[in-house]
Amino acid sequence: MSSNAYWYIGLSIVSLVVLTIVLVRAKAVRAVFFVLIMTQMAYLIETVIYIFGNSYFYRPGFLKDSAYYDSNMGALASNMLVIPTAALLIAVYRLQWRGILVAIALIGAIEWLWVKLELYTLYWWRIEYTAIGLTMYFPFARIVYERLRRPAAGLLHSALLFLCVAPILGTLHIVPIMLFMNRGYDPGWYGDPAHDTTAFSAIYYVVMSLVIVTATKMRRGAAWVKALAIALIIFGVTRLLLATDLLRIYAWWDPWYYCLFPPVVYLLLKPISARLARGG
Incomplete structure (x- = not known):
């Protein structure tokens, strides 16, 4: 396992701990459904821009036999843990635009640091695109969480x-x-x-x-x-x-x-x- 892996493991552990704490404090089954929903939203976006769009490449250093599968491991860390956890924080605590912008800035800073440390390679993608996407994703997350309170048909x-x-x-x-x-x-x-x-x-x-x-x-x-x-x-x-x-x-x-x-x-x-x- 390369030194890159420790950065990904650390970020994943932090995200998992925060996710667990918020889920416990939320005391609502809909919070679990919400995490699944927002994870799939991230998966769908990633399918378009990462898998079919060749936008960027993760370098976590977990798997030696295939660079692309190794990149997928990095994608899972991002889309299954980091992004849904941030969305859950925003939704459960009803953070307004100030809190949302702080979350976006933090994720952008992590992305910038990952690029500098060569843990993550951008092709045609830009950090600004991530910020723009999250300005839609996080407010949408709040709408989804509130909608889950009511019956769906x-x-x-x-x-x-x-x-x-x-x-x-x-x-x-x-x-x-x-x-x-x-x-x-x-x-x-x-x-x-x-x-x-x-x-x-x-x-x-x-x-x-x-x-x-x-x-x-x-x-x-x-x-x-x-x-x-x-x-x-x-x-x-x-x-x-x-x-x-x-x-x-x-x-x-x-x-x-x-x-x-x-x-x-x-x-x-x-x-x-x-x-x-x-x-x-």
């Missing part, structure tokens, strides 16, 4: 369900690939196989999230039947991807893992769906 309920389930599915999908190299996708979009795999994974987990949300919203059918159907759908997709050479599997446990964890997530989503429908 219809399309809003479906959108919130998607934003809650997608970061769980996306993280469970890509992390084993980065750590164990158990599978790879080959759409041929980029010269780096890890970049190809990451890009295709981003599309894959979004589609699977929509399937699970659809199953959750269906009123007919027992939960175990729909869970089995989700597993069978993923099994069929896996066979299709293998047949078309879009997918290569390198570990015996891979098909079992990818077919079984989404139905489990679906079963966890049902109580989330009920709580969003009640609000509070």
Whole structure:
């Protein structure tokens, strides 16, 4: 592990401690849902500008076998911990523009320091773009947190369900690939196989999230039947991807893992769906 890793680990630990403290003090289930929602919002933004837009590159030094997967680890630290934690602080404590601007300035300063220490490389992206994006992201976070107090129905309920389930599915999908190299996708979009795999994974987990949300919203059918159907759908997709050479599997446990964890997530989503429908 390189010296870069200690900076990322330190920032991640601080974010995790703050996140835990605020969640405990919030004493509201909606705070957990809020973190999931804002994490997925960060994931979607990162998919566009980082994965498909090649805007910047993280250099945490965790993984030696693949520079791109190593960069993904840095992206996870940012989008799963740092940014959602700041959003939670702002939302729970109802910080106004002064507090929001302080948070933006602090994140901008960290980004500047990361660039100077060569922990993070900017391509066409600029720190100013981060600041502009956060001036929209953080106020939006306050709106989301307050909206979660009230019952959600219809399309809003479906959108919130998607934003809650997608970061769980996306993280469970890509992390084993980065750590164990158990599978790879080959759409041929980029010269780096890890970049190809990451890009295709981003599309894959979004589609699977929509399937699970659809199953959750269906009123007919027992939960175990729909869970089995989700597993069978993923099994069929896996066979299709293998047949078309879009997918290569390198570990015996891979098909079992990818077919079984989404139905489990679906079963966890049902109580989330009920709580969003009640609000509070």
